[in-house]
Amino acid sequence: MQEIGRQIRQIRNRKGISLNAYANELGVSPGYLSNLETGKTQNITLKVLEQLQSDLYLIPFPTDxxxxxxxxxxxxxxxxxxxxxxxxxxxxxxxxxxxxxxxxxxxxxxxxxx
Structure with missing residues (x-):
């Protein structure tokens, strides 16, 4: 989970999205998003994961x-x-x-x- 969190932070920063703004978009608290990015939480809802995937292309799925x-x-x-x-x-x-x-x-x- 820590690797995914690192990727979330890296991509979010590269896109210029603040932690507070992105937490608001995801419908989670800034503290939760911060904990997710630093690997301090091991829980993530499917809804949040789907939103992260949609926004950040976090988990690429190769087709060929x-x-x-x-x-x-x-x-x-x-x-x-x-x-x-x-x-x-x-x-x-x-x-x-x-x-x-x-x-x-x-x-x-x-x-x-x-």
Missing amino acids: DNDELRMRLDRVYELLSALQNCKPDAVEYLLRCVEEGAEVFLTHYSTKSL
């Missing part, structure tokens, strides 16, 4: 391989964005590894298939 790839890329984007604040050099290194690795594989596989 491309959706799963998109979900994973979105997750990597979130992680790298968070890391950028404290370790920009690490982000640069990781991005360079992915870019160069993808180019190597594309070159290797496109050469083999010819």
